[in-house]
Amino acid sequence: MLSFFPDRSLNRRAFLTVGSLGGLSLPQLLAAQALAKGREKPITTGKSVIFLLQHGGPSQFETLDPKLDVPDGIRTVGGVTQTAVPGIHLGATLPRLARQADKLAIVRSYQSGSNAHSTRPIIGEASLKANMGSLYSRLAGTNDRESGMPLNVTLYPNSVEPQALGADERFGKFTQTGPFGKSYEPFVPGGGSELQKNLRLALSPERLDNRKALLFALDRLKSKVDSSGTLEGIDKFRLQAFEMVLQGVAKAFDLSQEDPQTLARYDTSAFVNETAYAHKTNGKVKRRWYQNNAQTLGKLLLLARRLCEAGCGFVTITTRFVWDMHGDQNNLGMQQGMAAVGRPFDHAVSAFIEDCQARGLGDDILLVSTGEMGRTPRINKNGGRDHWGGLTPLLVYGGGIRGGQVVGQSTRDGSKPLTAPCNSRNLLGTLMAQLFDIGELRIKQGLPTDLVRYVSSATPIQFD
Template sequence: MTGCLDYRMSRRAMLAASGVASASLLGMNVPSLLAAAGKDHLAKAEHVILFHNGGGMSHIDTFDPKPGRPTGGELAPINTSASGVQISEIFPLLAKQMHHCSIIRSVAGTQGDHGRATHHVSTSYLPFPNLIYPGIGSVVSHELPKLGDLPAFITISGNAHRAGYLGQKCEAYFVPQPGDKDPYLAFPEGIAEVRGNKRLETLERFNTRFQGTNKDERLTSTKTSIDEAVKLMRSPALEAFEFSKVKPETIERYGNNAFGRGCLLAKRLVDKGVRFIQINRGGYDTHMNVFPAMRNHGEVMDSGMASLIQDLADSGQLSKTLVLMISEFGRTPVINKDAGRDHWASVFSVFIAGGSIKGGTVYGSSDEDGAHAKDNPVKVQDIHATVCQQLGIDHNKEVMTPLRRPMKLVDNGTPISGLIS
């Protein structure tokens, strides 16, 4: 079973546990039939790198410039390697990679509050007080088998949305400082490996005895966390997290800062088989001085994004790695009295590349001032459905919550067929 609902036994898991690997039904292999259930298409991608830009990134000052309009602001558009596609001057290096990339300029949001909008773009659902919906990274790690020793879902430089009813196994592994050795994946200073292993064995015996008399589901989650941590700390794949052997010029090319190192780490994690990597960056709530703020963001982001796209393409990994950049909403077309832009949910942009998505194209459009979706409006849920489809996941699939309530993986979204090559 590839799912993370380790607190219940499904019929699929029961069959798998009963030794049906060699069983057949009308001459067909049963596990193969089960694995194909709910899918009507083949996976075109294996990995996702999601850039989550917290605060509400200005669409007009990044991927949907409005030259010559009163709303256009101070940042000029520049041509890119994709014919007819322009983006903001803050991304000169990324502009050279746009033949690999696409932009959705017609995302029609509904939420102008940071918390509600972030929840929406993270889960496809609006918040509900009595239910914790899982984020898209948790959905992916729930639905797809793990590849290699590293966690299926890793979040960098910030926390990702919780796994909710999908369970502990689908929570993201947190990397606070990309490129640095994680001190929690080694025994403390002064504890030799032999002594540390004996402590772990003692902990395992104690937990096993205690869990035998207590059926609290939280104990299962705790055991899951410990088992995964021990397996990870003993894996040679941990070298992906450390940059001590990375050439200094490579680090400089990506940008020797948290964002650039996060991009480089994401590339290395894809090489190790990690399914979903989320890179977090805040500071986009630009109610004041939006133009110098966006120039500063561009100086940090441009080299990391461009190097990541280029290296994924050169290594052949871009075709099977879906790269997205999203924020919870856009910013107002009208520039306020403080030379800033305020919250604007009516339309915003999403950057998308790889994973058999058409390169060098723009999907949809906003109106001439960047105020509303004009052509081919896209719902937030449609982006989630598109991610699932490219990964071979049935976005309409229902999973059962601990309270026995069926929930769809995506809240009534439709894959964006015009983006898919």
């Protein structure tokens, strides 16, 4: 991973080690890579994946697969909105995404395989009980060769707002690595680590931690390097190592470096409402789950875009447990729940799409958004929908996948696929096919054979 030593160690020989392997420092690795450049084809495509987990289980009826010509107890709550693509409708709280439908691929035949809360599908049987990003980094490496950026990152609300909540780990950690070991854990910026408390950067080869401490220490270190003239006389690979860390990594994690207009475009804090949801446990002051989601979702997607531009290959985003719309004492029902959760989702994702289109990133970044399950066809007595494993909404943008298409079809009551279903293994295959040149991956020497076979044999979802 990426290592920095305390200030007293700042010298030519022992400044930092990034991507340490077999005792080689980053500059040594870069030199070796420069010699090897052009001798073998890369196994990666250069594309990135952002996985936005709608934790709690989004309703297919009020999002991507609305139903109107059905009995009252099933019909989509709140109505629908016509999209930019004739014949395709979305739920009424997604008007901005509806205008972007020509850039979306909607899957209406996806089954997550469970009706229980979990970390699926980002972590589950299909991913060998590891974060999907850990499968990627086990094969691609832990850091980008050019920028030093960690290739596998997981973002929580406190990654962009220090006072916001961290991970909801009641159903499992989002940093699980399954059989691959802790060195392939996602990097998680933010949180209350010791590094954040003492504002000191001393990172082990196994892990990076804490965005705030990272930025503080990098700025302090850069100032020290510039004033001492340490950079003078070092070879070009050591200079590149300094530049990777002091410019690339620090700037990517720092949202203050972003254009203010872009930051404002992503901002979802206008959807925070401190009183409207206070009658539910998840909206009360002790939890503020709906508020945390609305406060941070847009900035999380912006940070994810910045990381991908800097070389990160896989970013997981999860806010709080807000898509669980039972209408009970803890959770909002469908009508109010979609106002609280659907509207900031609509704003954040559409801003991300507009930004990527403007930057020419539509082929380079794949955004996937789904949850661990869907919701019941029948609305319960409280105006909510309960757990349902028969069908889960799945939204895809970018990665060169043609927009304006719907894959699959559900039954009239929205309970299961009417056409051939796809599952989490197919989803894994889709992501891995985006990230890897499968042909090169299969013949690459030195990689774990079983994992290569598992990843390369997963059949992707069949988009047009």
